[in-house]
Amino acid sequence: MSGNGSFGLVGVMGWPIAQSRSPILHNYWIDKYKLNGRYVPLGVQPDRLADAVRGLRALGFRGCNVTMPHKQDIMAMLDSVDDTARRMGAVNCVIIGDDGKMSGTNNDGRGYYSSLIEVSPSFKPASGPIAILGAGGASRAVIVALLEEGATEIRLINRTFERAKSIADEFSGVVKALPWERRADAIDDVILLTNATNQGMTGKPPLEISLAKLPKSTLVSDLIYVPPETPFLKAARERGNVTVNGLGMLLHQARPAFKAWFGVMPDITPDLRATIQATFT
Ligand SMILES: NC(=O)c1ccc[n+]([C@@H]2O[C@H](COP(=O)([O-])OP(=O)(O)OC[C@H]3O[C@@H](n4cnc5c(N)ncnc54)[C@H](OP(=O)(O)O)[C@@H]3O)[C@@H](O)[C@H]2O)c1
Known part of the structure; x- marks a missing residue:
């Protein structure tokens, strides 16, 4: 006590x-x-x-x-x-x-999934292939959450192939590792494309990927929230894709923690978003 x-x-x-x-x-x-x-x-x-x-x-x-x-x-x-x-x-x-x-x-993965559903309530991970770029710790949290929500095919594409391969081996069947060079082709039929690399963060170069083959209906997300819109998300938005940045993941992972400690499930309001966003400028 x-x-x-x-x-x-x-x-x-x-x-x-x-x-x-x-x-x-x-x-x-x-x-x-x-x-x-x-x-x-x-x-x-x-x-x-x-x-x-x-x-x-x-x-x-x-x-x-x-x-x-x-x-x-x-x-x-x-x-x-x-x-x-x-x-x-x-x-x-x-x-x-x-x-x-x-x-x-x-709560990182659940936070990520909640941030997707907040922007696209009808999104269903089981309804088609998903592509994730990056195979670090954040990518792993996203993969586990998408698997828990019923994802049936996750293409994991990482600069260092072996890192993606070792995750794919662990979650064999649903997660498939693809080489970095195939990233522009591997997105031609996906329902979700996620950047889980650090490319595009303030101070880092933009993520290098051609979106030419990406369907316009694909939901596009980036785990990065500084800047609020990475060059990758900007390019996706400008060609008509719905986009989600990483701020929602940060906010949504905090809700169940707060509930566990204080017994109150807190709300994410526009004022809260603005308060956090203002700390990045
Ligand atoms: N929104 C949130 O709440 C939240 C939470 C956690 C993390 N994040 C963000 O998620 C991103 C990843 O974080 P993490 O913790 O997973 O980092 P990490 O474990 O260090 O993984 C970094 C990833 O970026 C890739 N990468 C690095 N440089 C690259 C390059 N030049 N070209 C292509 N890929 C490159 C790495 O590939 P290699 O394996 O080849 O090195 C690896 O897949 C970061 O931007 C972080 O800020 C957001």
């Missing part, structure tokens, strides 16, 4: 941590719903993670988010990790029960 009475202490662990928008996001909701609590940034160097995790319990935290570089390493330090996080190979949310037990989950 926390010694903090009704005060709900939560935060985000990472290194570095100053760039995280999660404190602004969760504290916005704490204030909006007039709750007694605070969400704090927790800068934890990699070799101090075990001490920090033990400290959470001692300090009476209700839980925390976990970001780079701790998402994998923290798994072995928790009392339990759910199936979704295991399949993703990473935890992004820790919940500490009244008994002090620490459980890990990962």
